[in-house]
Amino acid sequence: MSDAHVDLGTVTAPSGTLVLGMAGWIDHWPRAGRPLSERARTAAAVGGGHLHGPENSEPSGWMYEAIAVAAAAGRPLRATARTSASPFDGEPTIAVLEVALGLPWSGPDDSPVRLGDLPVDRCGMVLGDARALDGFTGVDGRSTDGLADVTYWGKYQDTVHARFGGDRIPQNEGEDGPRGWLDLPLAEAEALAERLRTWIREGPGNGLMIAVDAHTDFHRFTRAAWNHPLLAGVIDLDGCRVLGLGWDPGDHSMRHRGERAYGQVYPVTLEARGGEAILRWTIPPYDPDL
Structure with a gap:
Protein backbone atom coordinates (compact mmCIF):
# COMPACT_ATOMS: atom_id res chain seq x y z
CA MET A 1 0.00 0.00 0.00
CA SER A 2 3.03 2.29 -0.29
CA ASP A 3 2.18 5.58 -2.00
CA ALA A 4 -1.51 4.65 -1.87
CA HIS A 5 -4.49 6.85 -1.10
CA VAL A 6 -6.35 5.59 1.96
CA ASP A 7 -9.80 6.66 3.11
CA LEU A 8 -9.70 7.27 6.87
CA GLY A 9 -13.41 8.00 7.27
CA THR A 10 -15.36 11.12 8.08
CA VAL A 11 -15.45 13.49 11.04
CA THR A 12 -18.02 16.10 12.00
CA ALA A 13 -17.56 19.59 13.44
CA PRO A 14 -20.96 21.01 14.45
CA SER A 15 -19.23 23.87 16.30
CA GLY A 16 -17.71 25.02 12.99
CA THR A 17 -14.16 24.59 14.33
CA LEU A 18 -11.97 21.58 13.57
CA VAL A 19 -8.86 20.64 15.57
CA LEU A 20 -5.88 18.44 14.67
CA GLY A 21 -3.91 17.85 17.83
CA MET A 22 -1.71 15.57 19.91
CA ALA A 23 -3.92 12.81 21.29
CA GLY A 24 -1.79 12.14 24.35
CA TRP A 25 -2.31 15.71 25.57
CA ILE A 26 -5.80 16.77 24.50
CA ASP A 27 -7.11 16.54 28.07
CA HIS A 28 -4.29 18.82 29.31
CA TRP A 29 -5.68 21.92 27.60
CA PRO A 30 -7.61 23.14 30.67
CA ARG A 31 -4.19 23.74 32.24
CA ALA A 32 -3.57 26.38 29.56
CA GLY A 33 -6.15 28.66 31.19
CA ARG A 34 -8.94 28.60 28.61
CA PRO A 35 -10.71 25.56 27.15
CA LEU A 36 -9.35 24.22 23.89
CA SER A 37 -12.61 25.10 22.11
CA GLU A 38 -12.31 28.82 23.02
CA ARG A 39 -8.70 29.06 21.88
CA ALA A 40 -9.51 27.09 18.72
CA ARG A 41 -12.51 29.28 17.87
CA THR A 42 -10.37 32.42 18.17
CA ALA A 43 -7.70 30.97 15.86
CA ALA A 44 -10.25 29.70 13.32
CA ALA A 45 -11.92 33.13 13.15
CA VAL A 46 -8.74 34.67 11.72
CA GLY A 47 -8.09 31.94 9.16
CA GLY A 48 -6.71 29.19 11.39
CA GLY A 49 -3.53 28.77 13.35
CA HIS A 50 -1.27 26.87 15.71
CA LEU A 51 -2.08 26.51 19.42
CA HIS A 52 0.11 25.49 22.33
CA GLY A 53 0.17 25.92 26.08
CA PRO A 54 1.82 28.91 27.78
CA GLU A 55 5.58 28.74 28.12
CA ASN A 56 5.36 28.24 31.90
CA SER A 57 3.03 25.22 31.61
CA GLU A 58 4.11 21.94 33.18
CA PRO A 59 5.83 19.89 31.92
CA SER A 60 6.14 22.27 28.95
CA GLY A 61 3.89 24.55 26.95
CA TRP A 62 5.02 22.75 23.81
CA MET A 63 4.00 19.37 25.16
CA TYR A 64 0.45 19.91 23.94
CA GLU A 65 -0.12 21.42 20.53
CA ALA A 66 -2.90 21.65 17.97
CA ILE A 67 -3.94 23.29 14.72
CA ALA A 68 -7.43 24.86 14.56
CA VAL A 69 -9.36 25.81 11.42
CA ALA A 70 -12.89 26.72 10.41
CA ALA A 71 -14.93 23.89 8.90
CA ALA A 72 -18.45 23.29 7.64
CA ALA A 73 -20.77 22.63 10.56
CA GLY A 74 -23.51 20.76 8.75
CA ARG A 75 -21.80 18.02 6.76
CA PRO A 76 -19.35 15.14 7.21
CA LEU A 77 -15.72 16.03 6.51
CA ARG A 78 -13.71 13.31 4.78
CA ALA A 79 -10.15 12.53 5.87
CA THR A 80 -7.73 10.73 3.57
CA ALA A 81 -4.05 9.83 3.66
CA ARG A 82 -1.24 9.20 1.24
CA THR A 83 1.32 6.73 2.50
CA SER A 84 5.02 5.95 2.34
CA ALA A 85 6.95 2.94 3.59
CA SER A 86 8.28 2.98 7.15
CA PRO A 87 12.05 2.57 7.53
CA PHE A 88 11.31 0.43 10.59
CA ASP A 89 9.40 -2.45 8.99
CA GLY A 90 8.47 -1.35 5.48
CA GLU A 91 4.79 -1.05 6.39
CA PRO A 92 2.75 1.95 5.16
CA THR A 93 2.74 5.09 7.27
CA ILE A 94 1.00 8.42 6.80
CA ALA A 95 2.96 10.79 4.56
CA VAL A 96 0.14 13.27 3.89
CA LEU A 97 -3.06 13.73 5.85
CA GLU A 98 -5.81 15.69 4.08
CA VAL A 99 -9.20 16.81 5.34
CA ALA A 100 -11.88 18.36 3.13
CA LEU A 101 -13.21 21.25 5.20
CA GLY A 102 -16.48 21.70 3.28
CA LEU A 103 -15.91 25.43 2.82
CA PRO A 104 -15.14 27.47 -0.32
CA TRP A 105 -11.56 28.61 -0.76
CA SER A 106 -11.27 32.25 0.31
CA GLY A 107 -7.64 33.05 -0.45
CA PRO A 108 -6.63 35.80 -2.92
CA ASP A 109 -5.11 33.07 -5.12
CA ASP A 110 -4.49 29.33 -4.89
CA SER A 111 -1.24 29.63 -2.94
CA PRO A 112 -1.07 27.38 0.18
CA VAL A 113 -1.38 29.12 3.55
CA ARG A 114 0.91 27.77 6.25
CA LEU A 115 -0.80 27.50 9.63
CA GLY A 116 2.13 26.14 11.61
CA ASP A 117 3.65 22.75 12.23
CA LEU A 118 3.05 19.75 14.47
CA PRO A 119 5.13 16.87 15.78
CA VAL A 120 3.88 13.29 15.61
CA ASP A 121 2.77 12.50 19.15
CA ARG A 122 4.01 9.06 20.19
CA CYS A 123 0.49 8.50 21.54
CA GLY A 124 -1.05 9.43 18.19
CA MET A 125 -3.12 12.32 16.87
CA VAL A 126 -6.76 13.34 17.11
CA LEU A 127 -8.93 15.12 14.56
CA GLY A 128 -12.32 16.41 15.61
CA ASP A 129 -14.74 19.09 16.69
CA ALA A 130 -13.14 21.59 19.07
CA ARG A 131 -16.08 21.70 21.47
CA ALA A 132 -16.38 17.92 21.65
CA LEU A 133 -12.67 17.60 22.44
CA ASP A 134 -13.13 19.72 25.58
CA GLY A 135 -14.57 16.57 27.16
CA PHE A 136 -11.96 14.12 25.83
CA THR A 137 -10.68 11.62 28.41
CA GLY A 138 -7.02 10.92 27.81
CA VAL A 139 -4.46 8.23 28.57
CA ASP A 140 -4.86 8.42 32.35
CA GLY A 141 -8.51 9.46 32.39
CA ARG A 142 -11.49 7.70 33.90
CA SER A 143 -13.53 5.05 32.16
CA THR A 144 -16.41 6.67 30.29
CA ASP A 145 -18.70 3.65 30.76
CA GLY A 146 -17.36 1.97 33.90
CA LEU A 147 -15.70 -0.79 31.88
CA ALA A 148 -12.13 -1.86 31.14
CA ASP A 149 -10.13 -4.39 29.14
CA VAL A 150 -7.53 -6.77 30.60
CA THR A 151 -4.77 -8.17 28.39
CA TYR A 152 -1.64 -10.21 29.04
CA TRP A 153 1.34 -11.37 26.99
CA GLY A 154 4.90 -12.55 27.43
CA LYS A 155 6.97 -15.53 28.54
CA TYR A 156 4.30 -17.35 30.55
CA GLN A 157 1.24 -16.47 28.49
CA ASP A 158 0.47 -20.09 27.55
CA THR A 159 0.71 -21.21 31.17
CA VAL A 160 -1.55 -18.37 32.30
CA HIS A 161 -4.03 -19.14 29.53
CA ALA A 162 -4.25 -22.79 30.60
CA ARG A 163 -5.01 -21.76 34.18
CA PHE A 164 -7.06 -18.57 33.79
CA GLY A 165 -8.31 -18.51 30.20
CA GLY A 166 -8.68 -15.38 28.12
CA ASP A 167 -9.54 -14.94 24.44
CA ARG A 168 -7.04 -14.09 21.74
CA ILE A 169 -7.42 -10.37 20.96
CA PRO A 170 -6.13 -9.49 17.48
CA GLN A 171 -4.86 -5.93 17.67
CA ASN A 172 -3.13 -5.63 14.31
CA GLU A 173 -3.70 -7.20 10.92
CA GLY A 174 -1.75 -10.43 10.54
CA GLU A 175 -0.73 -10.60 14.21
CA ASP A 176 -2.04 -12.87 16.92
CA GLY A 177 -2.20 -10.19 19.60
CA PRO A 178 -2.34 -10.74 23.36
CA ARG A 179 -4.92 -12.75 25.29
CA GLY A 180 -7.42 -11.27 27.67
CA TRP A 181 -10.95 -10.12 28.40
CA LEU A 182 -12.83 -7.15 26.97
CA ASP A 183 -15.59 -5.01 28.45
CA LEU A 184 -15.34 -6.04 32.09
CA PRO A 185 -16.65 -3.88 34.94
CA LEU A 186 -13.69 -1.78 36.08
CA ALA A 187 -13.48 -3.27 39.59
CA GLU A 188 -13.69 -6.79 38.19
CA ALA A 189 -10.96 -6.02 35.65
CA GLU A 190 -8.61 -4.68 38.32
CA ALA A 191 -9.27 -7.65 40.60
CA LEU A 192 -8.61 -10.11 37.77
CA ALA A 193 -5.35 -8.40 36.86
CA GLU A 194 -4.24 -8.54 40.50
CA ARG A 195 -4.96 -12.29 40.61
CA LEU A 196 -2.74 -12.76 37.56
CA ARG A 197 0.04 -10.65 39.11
CA THR A 198 -0.16 -12.54 42.39
CA TRP A 199 -0.06 -15.94 40.71
CA ILE A 200 2.94 -14.96 38.58
CA ARG A 201 4.74 -13.39 41.54
CA GLU A 202 4.22 -16.43 43.76
CA GLY A 203 4.82 -18.92 40.96
CA PRO A 204 7.13 -18.69 37.95
CA GLY A 205 8.23 -15.10 38.57
CA ASN A 206 8.79 -12.24 36.13
CA GLY A 207 7.93 -12.84 32.51
CA LEU A 208 4.33 -11.76 31.99
CA MET A 209 3.03 -8.32 31.03
CA ILE A 210 -0.47 -7.38 32.21
CA ALA A 211 -2.47 -4.31 31.20
CA VAL A 212 -5.74 -2.90 32.48
CA ASP A 213 -7.12 -0.35 30.03
CA ALA A 214 -10.07 1.68 31.27
CA HIS A 215 -12.50 2.70 28.54
CA THR A 216 -11.26 6.25 28.16
CA ASP A 217 -11.84 8.06 24.88
CA PHE A 218 -8.16 7.50 24.15
CA HIS A 219 -8.53 3.74 24.59
CA ARG A 220 -11.68 3.72 22.47
CA PHE A 221 -9.56 5.21 19.66
CA THR A 222 -7.03 2.47 20.18
CA ARG A 223 -9.66 -0.27 19.96
CA ALA A 224 -11.30 1.28 16.90
CA ALA A 225 -7.91 1.26 15.14
CA TRP A 226 -6.79 -2.26 16.04
CA ASN A 227 -7.34 -3.71 12.59
CA HIS A 228 -6.69 -0.63 10.45
CA PRO A 229 -3.38 -0.67 8.52
CA LEU A 230 -2.71 2.97 9.49
CA LEU A 231 -4.01 2.56 13.06
CA ALA A 232 -6.89 4.92 12.30
CA GLY A 233 -10.22 4.70 14.10
CA VAL A 234 -13.36 6.82 14.42
CA ILE A 235 -15.37 7.09 17.64
CA ASP A 236 -18.43 9.03 18.74
CA LEU A 237 -17.62 11.80 21.20
CA ASP A 238 -20.44 14.01 22.45
CA GLY A 239 -22.42 13.28 19.29
CA CYS A 240 -19.48 14.03 16.98
CA ARG A 241 -17.45 11.71 14.80
CA VAL A 242 -13.82 12.06 15.89
CA LEU A 243 -10.80 10.41 14.23
CA GLY A 244 -7.84 9.00 16.12
CA PRO A 267 4.00 21.68 8.18
CA VAL A 268 0.22 22.08 8.28
CA THR A 269 -1.29 24.11 5.47
CA LEU A 270 -4.60 25.28 4.07
CA GLU A 271 -4.80 24.56 0.36
CA ALA A 272 -7.24 24.98 -2.50
CA ARG A 273 -8.68 22.08 -4.47
CA GLY A 274 -11.49 22.54 -6.93
CA GLY A 275 -12.47 25.80 -5.27
CA GLU A 276 -12.73 24.22 -1.79
CA ALA A 277 -10.47 24.43 1.26
CA ILE A 278 -8.33 21.45 2.27
CA LEU A 279 -6.37 21.00 5.50
CA ARG A 280 -3.09 19.23 4.78
CA TRP A 281 -0.41 17.87 7.13
CA THR A 282 2.71 16.78 5.25
CA ILE A 283 5.16 14.29 6.79
CA PRO A 284 8.03 13.80 4.32
CA PRO A 285 9.08 10.22 3.56
CA TYR A 286 12.12 8.96 5.46
CA ASP A 287 15.48 10.16 4.15
CA PRO A 288 18.40 8.20 5.67
CA ASP A 289 20.84 10.99 4.73
CA LEU A 290 19.14 13.59 6.91
Whole structure:
Protein backbone atom coordinates (compact mmCIF):
# COMPACT_ATOMS: atom_id res chain seq x y z
CA MET A 1 0.00 0.00 0.00
CA SER A 2 3.03 2.29 -0.29
CA ASP A 3 2.18 5.58 -2.00
CA ALA A 4 -1.51 4.65 -1.87
CA HIS A 5 -4.49 6.85 -1.10
CA VAL A 6 -6.35 5.59 1.96
CA ASP A 7 -9.80 6.66 3.11
CA LEU A 8 -9.70 7.27 6.87
CA GLY A 9 -13.41 8.00 7.27
CA THR A 10 -15.36 11.12 8.08
CA VAL A 11 -15.45 13.49 11.04
CA THR A 12 -18.02 16.10 12.00
CA ALA A 13 -17.56 19.59 13.44
CA PRO A 14 -20.96 21.01 14.45
CA SER A 15 -19.23 23.87 16.30
CA GLY A 16 -17.71 25.02 12.99
CA THR A 17 -14.16 24.59 14.33
CA LEU A 18 -11.97 21.58 13.57
CA VAL A 19 -8.86 20.64 15.57
CA LEU A 20 -5.88 18.44 14.67
CA GLY A 21 -3.91 17.85 17.83
CA MET A 22 -1.71 15.57 19.91
CA ALA A 23 -3.92 12.81 21.29
CA GLY A 24 -1.79 12.14 24.35
CA TRP A 25 -2.31 15.71 25.57
CA ILE A 26 -5.80 16.77 24.50
CA ASP A 27 -7.11 16.54 28.07
CA HIS A 28 -4.29 18.82 29.31
CA TRP A 29 -5.68 21.92 27.60
CA PRO A 30 -7.61 23.14 30.67
CA ARG A 31 -4.19 23.74 32.24
CA ALA A 32 -3.57 26.38 29.56
CA GLY A 33 -6.15 28.66 31.19
CA ARG A 34 -8.94 28.60 28.61
CA PRO A 35 -10.71 25.56 27.15
CA LEU A 36 -9.35 24.22 23.89
CA SER A 37 -12.61 25.10 22.11
CA GLU A 38 -12.31 28.82 23.02
CA ARG A 39 -8.70 29.06 21.88
CA ALA A 40 -9.51 27.09 18.72
CA ARG A 41 -12.51 29.28 17.87
CA THR A 42 -10.37 32.42 18.17
CA ALA A 43 -7.70 30.97 15.86
CA ALA A 44 -10.25 29.70 13.32
CA ALA A 45 -11.92 33.13 13.15
CA VAL A 46 -8.74 34.67 11.72
CA GLY A 47 -8.09 31.94 9.16
CA GLY A 48 -6.71 29.19 11.39
CA GLY A 49 -3.53 28.77 13.35
CA HIS A 50 -1.27 26.87 15.71
CA LEU A 51 -2.08 26.51 19.42
CA HIS A 52 0.11 25.49 22.33
CA GLY A 53 0.17 25.92 26.08
CA PRO A 54 1.82 28.91 27.78
CA GLU A 55 5.58 28.74 28.12
CA ASN A 56 5.36 28.24 31.90
CA SER A 57 3.03 25.22 31.61
CA GLU A 58 4.11 21.94 33.18
CA PRO A 59 5.83 19.89 31.92
CA SER A 60 6.14 22.27 28.95
CA GLY A 61 3.89 24.55 26.95
CA TRP A 62 5.02 22.75 23.81
CA MET A 63 4.00 19.37 25.16
CA TYR A 64 0.45 19.91 23.94
CA GLU A 65 -0.12 21.42 20.53
CA ALA A 66 -2.90 21.65 17.97
CA ILE A 67 -3.94 23.29 14.72
CA ALA A 68 -7.43 24.86 14.56
CA VAL A 69 -9.36 25.81 11.42
CA ALA A 70 -12.89 26.72 10.41
CA ALA A 71 -14.93 23.89 8.90
CA ALA A 72 -18.45 23.29 7.64
CA ALA A 73 -20.77 22.63 10.56
CA GLY A 74 -23.51 20.76 8.75
CA ARG A 75 -21.80 18.02 6.76
CA PRO A 76 -19.35 15.14 7.21
CA LEU A 77 -15.72 16.03 6.51
CA ARG A 78 -13.71 13.31 4.78
CA ALA A 79 -10.15 12.53 5.87
CA THR A 80 -7.73 10.73 3.57
CA ALA A 81 -4.05 9.83 3.66
CA ARG A 82 -1.24 9.20 1.24
CA THR A 83 1.32 6.73 2.50
CA SER A 84 5.02 5.95 2.34
CA ALA A 85 6.95 2.94 3.59
CA SER A 86 8.28 2.98 7.15
CA PRO A 87 12.05 2.57 7.53
CA PHE A 88 11.31 0.43 10.59
CA ASP A 89 9.40 -2.45 8.99
CA GLY A 90 8.47 -1.35 5.48
CA GLU A 91 4.79 -1.05 6.39
CA PRO A 92 2.75 1.95 5.16
CA THR A 93 2.74 5.09 7.27
CA ILE A 94 1.00 8.42 6.80
CA ALA A 95 2.96 10.79 4.56
CA VAL A 96 0.14 13.27 3.89
CA LEU A 97 -3.06 13.73 5.85
CA GLU A 98 -5.81 15.69 4.08
CA VAL A 99 -9.20 16.81 5.34
CA ALA A 100 -11.88 18.36 3.13
CA LEU A 101 -13.21 21.25 5.20
CA GLY A 102 -16.48 21.70 3.28
CA LEU A 103 -15.91 25.43 2.82
CA PRO A 104 -15.14 27.47 -0.32
CA TRP A 105 -11.56 28.61 -0.76
CA SER A 106 -11.27 32.25 0.31
CA GLY A 107 -7.64 33.05 -0.45
CA PRO A 108 -6.63 35.80 -2.92
CA ASP A 109 -5.11 33.07 -5.12
CA ASP A 110 -4.49 29.33 -4.89
CA SER A 111 -1.24 29.63 -2.94
CA PRO A 112 -1.07 27.38 0.18
CA VAL A 113 -1.38 29.12 3.55
CA ARG A 114 0.91 27.77 6.25
CA LEU A 115 -0.80 27.50 9.63
CA GLY A 116 2.13 26.14 11.61
CA ASP A 117 3.65 22.75 12.23
CA LEU A 118 3.05 19.75 14.47
CA PRO A 119 5.13 16.87 15.78
CA VAL A 120 3.88 13.29 15.61
CA ASP A 121 2.77 12.50 19.15
CA ARG A 122 4.01 9.06 20.19
CA CYS A 123 0.49 8.50 21.54
CA GLY A 124 -1.05 9.43 18.19
CA MET A 125 -3.12 12.32 16.87
CA VAL A 126 -6.76 13.34 17.11
CA LEU A 127 -8.93 15.12 14.56
CA GLY A 128 -12.32 16.41 15.61
CA ASP A 129 -14.74 19.09 16.69
CA ALA A 130 -13.14 21.59 19.07
CA ARG A 131 -16.08 21.70 21.47
CA ALA A 132 -16.38 17.92 21.65
CA LEU A 133 -12.67 17.60 22.44
CA ASP A 134 -13.13 19.72 25.58
CA GLY A 135 -14.57 16.57 27.16
CA PHE A 136 -11.96 14.12 25.83
CA THR A 137 -10.68 11.62 28.41
CA GLY A 138 -7.02 10.92 27.81
CA VAL A 139 -4.46 8.23 28.57
CA ASP A 140 -4.86 8.42 32.35
CA GLY A 141 -8.51 9.46 32.39
CA ARG A 142 -11.49 7.70 33.90
CA SER A 143 -13.53 5.05 32.16
CA THR A 144 -16.41 6.67 30.29
CA ASP A 145 -18.70 3.65 30.76
CA GLY A 146 -17.36 1.97 33.90
CA LEU A 147 -15.70 -0.79 31.88
CA ALA A 148 -12.13 -1.86 31.14
CA ASP A 149 -10.13 -4.39 29.14
CA VAL A 150 -7.53 -6.77 30.60
CA THR A 151 -4.77 -8.17 28.39
CA TYR A 152 -1.64 -10.21 29.04
CA TRP A 153 1.34 -11.37 26.99
CA GLY A 154 4.90 -12.55 27.43
CA LYS A 155 6.97 -15.53 28.54
CA TYR A 156 4.30 -17.35 30.55
CA GLN A 157 1.24 -16.47 28.49
CA ASP A 158 0.47 -20.09 27.55
CA THR A 159 0.71 -21.21 31.17
CA VAL A 160 -1.55 -18.37 32.30
CA HIS A 161 -4.03 -19.14 29.53
CA ALA A 162 -4.25 -22.79 30.60
CA ARG A 163 -5.01 -21.76 34.18
CA PHE A 164 -7.06 -18.57 33.79
CA GLY A 165 -8.31 -18.51 30.20
CA GLY A 166 -8.68 -15.38 28.12
CA ASP A 167 -9.54 -14.94 24.44
CA ARG A 168 -7.04 -14.09 21.74
CA ILE A 169 -7.42 -10.37 20.96
CA PRO A 170 -6.13 -9.49 17.48
CA GLN A 171 -4.86 -5.93 17.67
CA ASN A 172 -3.13 -5.63 14.31
CA GLU A 173 -3.70 -7.20 10.92
CA GLY A 174 -1.75 -10.43 10.54
CA GLU A 175 -0.73 -10.60 14.21
CA ASP A 176 -2.04 -12.87 16.92
CA GLY A 177 -2.20 -10.19 19.60
CA PRO A 178 -2.34 -10.74 23.36
CA ARG A 179 -4.92 -12.75 25.29
CA GLY A 180 -7.42 -11.27 27.67
CA TRP A 181 -10.95 -10.12 28.40
CA LEU A 182 -12.83 -7.15 26.97
CA ASP A 183 -15.59 -5.01 28.45
CA LEU A 184 -15.34 -6.04 32.09
CA PRO A 185 -16.65 -3.88 34.94
CA LEU A 186 -13.69 -1.78 36.08
CA ALA A 187 -13.48 -3.27 39.59
CA GLU A 188 -13.69 -6.79 38.19
CA ALA A 189 -10.96 -6.02 35.65
CA GLU A 190 -8.61 -4.68 38.32
CA ALA A 191 -9.27 -7.65 40.60
CA LEU A 192 -8.61 -10.11 37.77
CA ALA A 193 -5.35 -8.40 36.86
CA GLU A 194 -4.24 -8.54 40.50
CA ARG A 195 -4.96 -12.29 40.61
CA LEU A 196 -2.74 -12.76 37.56
CA ARG A 197 0.04 -10.65 39.11
CA THR A 198 -0.16 -12.54 42.39
CA TRP A 199 -0.06 -15.94 40.71
CA ILE A 200 2.94 -14.96 38.58
CA ARG A 201 4.74 -13.39 41.54
CA GLU A 202 4.22 -16.43 43.76
CA GLY A 203 4.82 -18.92 40.96
CA PRO A 204 7.13 -18.69 37.95
CA GLY A 205 8.23 -15.10 38.57
CA ASN A 206 8.79 -12.24 36.13
CA GLY A 207 7.93 -12.84 32.51
CA LEU A 208 4.33 -11.76 31.99
CA MET A 209 3.03 -8.32 31.03
CA ILE A 210 -0.47 -7.38 32.21
CA ALA A 211 -2.47 -4.31 31.20
CA VAL A 212 -5.74 -2.90 32.48
CA ASP A 213 -7.12 -0.35 30.03
CA ALA A 214 -10.07 1.68 31.27
CA HIS A 215 -12.50 2.70 28.54
CA THR A 216 -11.26 6.25 28.16
CA ASP A 217 -11.84 8.06 24.88
CA PHE A 218 -8.16 7.50 24.15
CA HIS A 219 -8.53 3.74 24.59
CA ARG A 220 -11.68 3.72 22.47
CA PHE A 221 -9.56 5.21 19.66
CA THR A 222 -7.03 2.47 20.18
CA ARG A 223 -9.66 -0.27 19.96
CA ALA A 224 -11.30 1.28 16.90
CA ALA A 225 -7.91 1.26 15.14
CA TRP A 226 -6.79 -2.26 16.04
CA ASN A 227 -7.34 -3.71 12.59
CA HIS A 228 -6.69 -0.63 10.45
CA PRO A 229 -3.38 -0.67 8.52
CA LEU A 230 -2.71 2.97 9.49
CA LEU A 231 -4.01 2.56 13.06
CA ALA A 232 -6.89 4.92 12.30
CA GLY A 233 -10.22 4.70 14.10
CA VAL A 234 -13.36 6.82 14.42
CA ILE A 235 -15.37 7.09 17.64
CA ASP A 236 -18.43 9.03 18.74
CA LEU A 237 -17.62 11.80 21.20
CA ASP A 238 -20.44 14.01 22.45
CA GLY A 239 -22.42 13.28 19.29
CA CYS A 240 -19.48 14.03 16.98
CA ARG A 241 -17.45 11.71 14.80
CA VAL A 242 -13.82 12.06 15.89
CA LEU A 243 -10.80 10.41 14.23
CA GLY A 244 -7.84 9.00 16.12
CA LEU A 245 -4.53 8.18 14.40
CA GLY A 246 -2.07 5.87 16.10
CA TRP A 247 1.62 5.46 15.33
CA ASP A 248 3.69 2.30 15.36
CA PRO A 249 6.23 2.65 18.22
CA GLY A 250 9.12 1.42 16.07
CA ASP A 251 8.34 3.81 13.24
CA HIS A 252 7.91 6.70 15.68
CA SER A 253 11.27 5.92 17.27
CA MET A 254 13.09 5.93 13.93
CA ARG A 255 11.38 8.92 12.31
CA HIS A 256 9.79 11.17 14.94
CA ARG A 257 11.51 10.51 18.28
CA GLY A 258 12.31 13.67 20.20
CA GLU A 259 9.45 15.45 18.47
CA ARG A 260 9.60 19.27 18.67
CA ALA A 261 12.63 19.36 20.96
CA TYR A 262 14.66 17.75 18.17
CA GLY A 263 13.07 19.61 15.27
CA GLN A 264 10.81 16.72 14.28
CA VAL A 265 7.85 18.88 13.23
CA TYR A 266 5.89 18.90 9.99
CA PRO A 267 4.00 21.68 8.18
CA VAL A 268 0.22 22.08 8.28
CA THR A 269 -1.29 24.11 5.47
CA LEU A 270 -4.60 25.28 4.07
CA GLU A 271 -4.80 24.56 0.36
CA ALA A 272 -7.24 24.98 -2.50
CA ARG A 273 -8.68 22.08 -4.47
CA GLY A 274 -11.49 22.54 -6.93
CA GLY A 275 -12.47 25.80 -5.27
CA GLU A 276 -12.73 24.22 -1.79
CA ALA A 277 -10.47 24.43 1.26
CA ILE A 278 -8.33 21.45 2.27
CA LEU A 279 -6.37 21.00 5.50
CA ARG A 280 -3.09 19.23 4.78
CA TRP A 281 -0.41 17.87 7.13
CA THR A 282 2.71 16.78 5.25
CA ILE A 283 5.16 14.29 6.79
CA PRO A 284 8.03 13.80 4.32
CA PRO A 285 9.08 10.22 3.56
CA TYR A 286 12.12 8.96 5.46
CA ASP A 287 15.48 10.16 4.15
CA PRO A 288 18.40 8.20 5.67
CA ASP A 289 20.84 10.99 4.73
CA LEU A 290 19.14 13.59 6.91
